[in-house]
Amino acid sequence: MNKNSTDKDTASENRGVSVGEVTNANVTNEQQPKFPKLFGLAMFIGPFVWLAPAGNVRNTLLPQYFSQIDPSGKVAAIAILASVTSIVAAVSNILFGALSDLTRSKFGKRKPWILFGTLIESGMICLVANLTNMLAIVICWGIVAAAENAVAAAMVAQEADRIAPKWRGTISTLYGLGYTAIQVVAMIAAGFLSNPKLGMYVMAGIGFGMGIIHVLLAKEPSNLDEPRDKFSWSTIWTHFSLPTSGSRDYWLAVLGKLAMVMGGTITNAYMLFVLTDYMKLSQGTTSKTLATFASIQLVLGLVFTAISGPIADKMGRLKLPVALSTAVLGIGQFFPFIAPHVWTLYAMTIMTAIANGVYNAVDGALNLAVLPNKETAGKDMGFINLANTLSQIAGTVVAGLIVTYLGGYRAIFPCAFAISLLGAILIMFIKKVR
Known part of the structure; x- marks a missing residue:
C-alpha cells in the first residue's frame, strides 16, 4: 500500500x-x-x-x-x-x-x-x-x-x-x-x-x-x-494468517457477527422443547405453531431483506442498520422470558424476522467494508465465515448448558438477549464505516 x-x-x-x-x-x-x-x-x-x-x-x-x-x-x-x-x-x-x-x-x-x-x-x-x-x-x-x-x-x-x-x-x-x-x-x-x-x-x-x-x-x-x-x-x-495490521474494525465485525449468530442459535436450538416443555403446548399445536413461525420468518425476511440493502446504499450507512438489527433481535428474544405464553414467542418471531431481514441484507456489505487488505479478501472473508460456523456450534452447546444448569428453558432468553446486545455494541464501536 x-x-x-x-x-x-x-x-x-x-x-x-x-x-x-x-x-x-x-x-x-x-x-x-x-x-x-x-x-x-x-x-x-x-x-x-x-x-x-x-x-x-x-x-x-x-x-x-x-x-x-x-x-x-x-x-x-x-x-x-x-x-x-x-x-x-x-x-x-x-x-x-x-x-x-x-x-x-x-x-x-x-x-x-x-x-x-x-x-x-x-x-x-x-x-x-x-x-x-x-x-x-x-x-x-x-x-x-x-x-x-x-x-x-x-x-x-x-x-x-x-x-x-x-x-x-x-x-x-x-x-x-x-x-x-x-x-x-x-x-x-x-x-x-x-x-x-x-x-x-x-x-x-x-x-x-x-x-x-x-x-x-x-x-x-x-x-x-x-x-x-x-x-x-x-x-x-x-x-x-489471522489479519492483524489495520484490522481493529474487522475483528469488531467478526465478534459482532459471532455474538449475533450465537444469540439467535441459543433461542432456536431447543425451540421444539420450548414450545412443549416451557409453553406446555400439545404436539399438534406445536406443529402448527412452528409452521406459522416459519411462514412469518419467510415473508418478513424476504420483505425486509429486499428493502434494506438499497436503503442502506442510498443513505450511505452500513454499521447503523447492522447494529440496530442486532439490538432488535436481542430485544425480541427477551419477550418469552416475561411469561410462558405463546404470544411472547410470536412477538419474538416477528421482531427477529425483521431483524434478520435487515441484517442479512446489509451485514455482507459491512464485512466487505472493514476488510483490512483487499488482496487477501478471500482469506479474510473465510475467517468471518468461520465465526458464523463456530457461533452456531457454540450457541447450541451454550443453550444446552443453560437448560441443564442455569434455570431451564426460561433462562435461555435473557442470555440470548445479553449476547445479542453485546454484538450490537461491538458493531457500534467500528470507526471506519458509518
Whole structure:
C-alpha cells in the first residue's frame, strides 16, 4: 500500500467513512456508475449453487437415507457427520479463500474454484447416494463439505473484487434474498423422502446447473495481468494468517457477527422443547405453531431483506442498520422470558424476522467494508465465515448448558438477549464505516 493510501485510511479511521467512501475497494464508484445487474443476478442464485444442494442433502435426505440403511446407527452417524462438516468447514473456508486470492488464470481468480468446487460437490453427492457404508459416507461427505465451502469462499470474495462501495448493500441484499429463496429447494428435497437416493441426484443437478449459470452471469475476466506474489514465508504468512495490521474494525465485525449468530442459535436450538416443555403446548399445536413461525420468518425476511440493502446504499450507512438489527433481535428474544405464553414467542418471531431481514441484507456489505487488505479478501472473508460456523456450534452447546444448569428453558432468553446486545455494541464501536 502506498503512502497516500495509508494516509487516507488513517484519516478515514479518525472521522468515520460512509459506504460510498470505503477505501479497500478494487472498483471505485466512478468506475461503476451503473448497477451491475447480471452480477447481481449471479449473486442471487449463489446460495442455490452450494448451500441449497449440500444443506438439503445433509439436513433432510441423508438422515432419511441413514434410517433406511442403518436404523440403529443413524443417530450416531448424523452426529459424526455434523462434527466432520463443522471441522472441514472451519478449515476449508480459510484455506480455499486464501488460495483463490493467490490464483492467476485466464478465467480469473474466483471462477476456477467455483466451477471445480461445484463439480466436486455435485459429483460426490451422487457418489454418496450409491454408498451403504456409514464410514465411507462420512469420509465422502467431508469432501463435499470442503468443496461446498470452497465455492462459498470464492463466491463471496467476488464482491470485494468487482463491486463499487455504493452498490455493495444492494448486492448483499440479493445474496441474502437467495439465502431465503433456497427454501424452495428445501421443499423439493422434502418431496423425495420416500426416495432419498433420487433426491440426492436432483440436488446435485440443481447445484451443478446453478453453478454454470452463476459463472456465466458473473463473467469474471482474466486476471493474468495481476502481479504475482513471490513464494516466501512472508507471502505464506500474509495469505494464511489471522489479519492483524489495520484490522481493529474487522475483528469488531467478526465478534459482532459471532455474538449475533450465537444469540439467535441459543433461542432456536431447543425451540421444539420450548414450545412443549416451557409453553406446555400439545404436539399438534406445536406443529402448527412452528409452521406459522416459519411462514412469518419467510415473508418478513424476504420483505425486509429486499428493502434494506438499497436503503442502506442510498443513505450511505452500513454499521447503523447492522447494529440496530442486532439490538432488535436481542430485544425480541427477551419477550418469552416475561411469561410462558405463546404470544411472547410470536412477538419474538416477528421482531427477529425483521431483524434478520435487515441484517442479512446489509451485514455482507459491512464485512466487505472493514476488510483490512483487499488482496487477501478471500482469506479474510473465510475467517468471518468461520465465526458464523463456530457461533452456531457454540450457541447450541451454550443453550444446552443453560437448560441443564442455569434455570431451564426460561433462562435461555435473557442470555440470548445479553449476547445479542453485546454484538450490537461491538458493531457500534467500528470507526471506519458509518
